[in-house]
Amino acid sequence: EVLLVESGGGLVQPGGSLRLSCAVSGFTFSDYYMDWVRQVPGKGLQWVARSRSKPKGYTTEYAASVKGRFTISRDDSKSSLYLQMNSLKTEDTAVYFCVRGHNSFDLWGQGSLVTVSS
Amino acid sequence: DIQMTQSPSSLSASVGDRVTITCRASQGINEFLGWFQQKPGRAPKSLIYDASNLQSGVPSRFSGSGSGTDFTLTISSLQPEDFATYYCQQYKSYPYTFGQGTKLEIK
Numbered sequence: 371e372v373l374l375v376e377s378g379g380g381l382v383q384p385g386g387s388l389r390l391s392c393a394v395s396g397f398t399f400s401d402y403y404m405d406w407v408r409q410v411p412g413k414g415l416q417w418v419a420r421s422r423s424k425p426k427g428y429t430t431e432y433a434a435s436v437k438g439r440f441t442i443s444r445d446d447s448k449s450s451l452y453l454q455m456n457s458l459k460t461e462d463t464a465v466y467f468c469v470r471g472h473n474s475f476d477l478w479g480q481g482s483l484v485t486v487s488s
Numbered sequence: 489d490i491q492m493t494q495s496p497s498s499l500s501a502s503v504g505d506r507v508t509i510t511c512r513a514s515q516g517i518n519e520f521l522g523w524f525q526q527k528p529g530r531a532p533k534s535l536i537y538d539a540s541n542l543q544s545g546v547p548s549r550f551s552g553s554g555s556g557t558d559f560t561l562t563i564s565s566l567q568p569e570d571f572a573t574y575y576c577q578q579y580k581s582y583p584y585t586f587g588q589g590t591k592l593e594i595k
Contacts, residue, residue: 414589415577415586431582434583473538474536474537474538474579475534481531
């Protein structure tokens with residue numbers, strides 16, 4: 371069974387940091403690009419970041435709104451994807467989804483809620 | 489950034505109806521277009537990639553078409569489980585962007 375399971379969300383104060391994790395099973399993680407997509411509750415979807423696979427040098431892409439504050443990374447030996455979020459703002463409050471970037475975004479995790487509030 | 493505009497924003501239809509949702513890109517994206525279905529409290533589910541290719545396991549009543557800037561998602565005969573919000577998304581260039589969503593409701 372294919373699973374993408376996010377963890378690490380929670381409540382954090384503005385200016386704080388949080389690290390999301392995504393544990394993957396059911397496919398060869400190292401073969402695929404992986405992404406983070408977020409959704410403000412009740413609103414639309416926003417792509418956040420991409421991690422390419424090893425043959426592509428693990429290169430990354432970011433949305434302008436998070437560039438310089440968020441860092442996407444992966445550990446192929448653990449089949450895990452990460453999102454380090456620093457200097458968090460209230461507008462970063464959202465559900466964060468771990469997504470496989472194959473044939474568009476073909477597989478999604480259940481999401482992890484991040485709330486940035488004082 | 490490429491802007492994706494869906495129409496309509498909401499739609500009421502009945503079981504058995506044929507429904508079409510439109511997505512327009514602000515510039516050409518070839519066929520780098522995906523469609524997603526999302527139900528309340530759930531993660532989005534991928535329906536279609538490359539504008540017209542059905543993801544594995546997606547019922548054949550769903551179909552997609554288009555290229556360049558204009559795309560459509562068609563549901564040939566609505567089923568009760570199809571009432572949800574639908575999103576298009578371009579992956580021609582970064583930042584990848586989504587449409588604002590189309591909420592499909594029961595009439």
